[in-house]
Amino acid sequence: MNTKNDLILDINNLVVHYETVEGTVQAVNGIDIQVPHKHTLGIVGETGAGKTTTALSILRLIPDPPGIIKGGEIFLEGEDILKISEKKMRKIRGRDVAMIFQDPMTSLNPVHTVGAQIAEVVQLHEGLSRSEAIKRAGETLEMVGIPAERSTEYPHQFSGGMKQRVIIAIALACNPKLLIADEPTTALDVTIQAQALELMKDLRNRLGMSMIMITHDLGIVAEVCDDVAVLYAGRIVESGTVREVFKSTMHPYTEGLFNSLPVINDKGARIKPIPGLMPDPIELPEGCAFHPRCPYAFDKCTKETPELRYFGETHGVACHAYDQTGFKLKRRG
Amino acid sequence: MSRYIFRRVLQLIPVILGASAIIFFILSYSNQDPVMMLLAGTDPTLEQIEMTRHQLGLDRPIWIQFFSYMGGLVRGDLGVSYSTGREVFKEYMLRFPATLKLAFWALFVSVLISIPIGIVSAIKQYSWFDNFGMTFAMLGVATPNFWLGLMLIILFSVQLGWLPAGGYGGLKFLILPAITLGTGQAGLATRMTRSSMLEVIRQDYIRTARAKGLSEKVVIIKHALKNALIPIVTVLGVQFGHALGGAMITETIFSWPGVGRLMIDGINKYDRPVVIGCVIMLCIMVSVVNLAVDILYAYLDPRIKAGYSK
Numbered sequence: 001m002n003t004k005n006d007l008i009l010d011i012n013n014l015v016v017h018y019e020t021v022e023g024t025v026q027a028v029n030g031i032d033i034q035v036p037h038k039h040t041l042g043i044v045g046e047t048g049a050g051k052t053t054t055a056l057s058i059l060r061l062i063p064d065p066p067g068i069i070k071g072g073e074i075f076l077e078g079e080d081i082l083k084i085s086e087k088k089m090r091k092i093r094g095r096d097v098a099m100i101f102q103d104p105m106t107s108l109n110p111v112h113t114v115g116a117q118i119a120e121v122v123q124l125h126e127g128l129s130r131s132e133a134i135k136r137a138g139e140t141l142e143m144v145g146i147p148a149e150r151s152t153e154y155p156h157q158f159s160g161g162m163k164q165r166v167i168i169a170i171a172l173a174c175n176p177k178l179l180i181a182d183e184p185t186t187a188l189d190v191t192i193q194a195q196a197l198e199l200m201k202d203l204r205n206r207l208g209m210s211m212i213m214i215t216h217d218l219g220i221v222a223e224v225c226d227d228v229a230v231l232y233a234g235r236i237v238e239s240g241t242v243r244e245v246f247k248s249t250m251h252p253y254t255e256g257l258f259n260s261l262p263v264i265n266d267k268g269a270r271i272k273p274i275p276g277l278m279p280d281p282i283e284l285p286e287g288c289a290f291h292p293r294c295p296y297a298f299d300k301c302t303k304e305t306p307e308l309r310y311f312g313e314t315h316g317v318a319c320h321a322y323d324q325t326g327f328k329l330k331r332r333g
Numbered sequence: 334m335s336r337y338i339f340r341r342v343l344q345l346i347p348v349i350l351g352a353s354a355i356i357f358f359i360l361s362y363s364n365q366d367p368v369m370m371l372l373a374g375t376d377p378t379l380e381q382i383e384m385t386r387h388q389l390g391l392d393r394p395i396w397i398q399f400f401s402y403m404g405g406l407v408r409g410d411l412g413v414s415y416s417t418g419r420e421v422f423k424e425y426m427l428r429f430p431a432t433l434k435l436a437f438w439a440l441f442v443s444v445l446i447s448i449p450i451g452i453v454s455a456i457k458q459y460s461w462f463d464n465f466g467m468t469f470a471m472l473g474v475a476t477p478n479f480w481l482g483l484m485l486i487i488l489f490s491v492q493l494g495w496l497p498a499g500g501y502g503g504l505k506f507l508i509l510p511a512i513t514l515g516t517g518q519a520g521l522a523t524r525m526t527r528s529s530m531l532e533v534i535r536q537d538y539i540r541t542a543r544a545k546g547l548s549e550k551v552v553i554i555k556h557a558l559k560n561a562l563i564p565i566v567t568v569l570g571v572q573f574g575h576a577l578g579g580a581m582i583t584e585t586i587f588s589w590p591g592v593g594r595l596m597i598d599g600i601n602k603y604d605r606p607v608v609i610g611c612v613i614m615l616c617i618m619v620s621v622v623n624l625a626v627d628i629l630y631a632y633l634d635p636r637i638k639a640g641y642s643k
Contacts, residue, residue, distance in 0.1 A: 093544055
């Protein structure tokens, strides 16, 4: 276990709801996340599992209304950012914690030059003059592999992969301590995905950042992350080091995710999707939210919500099945 | 860019000629006879009537009249007023500065009201301010100018005696007409600002801007407003163009010596050259302002600028 001092980020029992006319969307229902310095945590889950909501909470950028952080604590280097003023929070955004958003096509402002969009952050947080900031913007562009001369161009003059590089440059311009990447490669071609990922990995190592990588791609997790947390219906169902979660999978949902992947060695093998759909976050099923889709579910799963229990130091699983001694998943292989 | 502007200016020519032809025939076939109007009250003989008709060239076949008028038009000659005998173009240019002044200040009032209210209404959607703003906008659109003008006169000129009820002169003559015309314009512009801002503030790049740690003011003004301006500028441009062509009602209420009143006088006297001339000039004003707005787009959005130079 990590001591508090080693942690850049420590989230305790975070609850985030969206209160809409149709009902309360229970997006995040009590999440605990710890990220040690210079570590990379992968957050995995289906669309609607609460990944982006968790990420936006760290920046306190949940759209309000309708989003409300109902409870919990988010410690950034020991300080609970849910308790500080908006003014202080603004100093953290972009300087200590930066975020890379999902869709590069829409995440850049079409009416400002890319150089200006990068320069803006450094000017704001590092108190540089306009001309110094523009110079820094050029250097940052070079760092992500774009010639500095292109800083006077507008986003529409860049391809999707280049735009994502610009977004990475904006995020890294102030050397943040924590970088949150929200499905940074989902909108890109596969070849460009690999490039962008390689770039992020390289820069993370060079700049010594911690990182949260939000994705639904298990391949990316294996490639980039140290630890991983699997999210389902706003709860962590399994967490641990990548090795633990990948090699000795314990939660039925995680097992389902792996079974839905194509197997490269066995071309005849059929993909086994998880039956059913994600539950409606307005009406989550009672007990374990996964029980209607779970092949191992029994009585208790429909009544009580399972807590995360630890097997070993870091490997946590929220599943009642482990009440039964000797329970093992049927995972193939 | 300059090629684009040149092309657009060329496109104005058929528009103006077409509009002139339409208005010419509409007025020619109306059953009001300008000769009778001109000679009204003089108890003319048949010879006098025929003589006047001949002098005005109205005894010629309509096609001849048309080509003669259009021939003058391409040379920049808008004809001669039936009632005053002066050149329409000179008459128009004499009045135009007053109209330009009113149109400009009305635009100023409109921008001053609509943009701040529209922005705050969008940011605080469904709040009491938004409800207030939208009620104001609806009233602005729905209130007829003549009523608003009269109410302002009653309040500020008759009751309080602060401002003149009409006439032309310094700033104090300008205030009431500019508010009358500007508030009417602001209604639509406020709604447009709100809806355009509402769309923009939901965009991903606004979230990116917030994630940079920028203050809400910078996010809204620098990142949102510039993106939201295009529909707003469009509405303001159309309104400004129309006001340049003459705000007939407002100018009449406040005895403002602009081209709107020239046109109204022309209509009342069946002074065909004046009316056609004013309509053509209105058409030119609207077209020129539209062109100016299109050029302005290029400065607001680099993607549009790139499109122009293709």
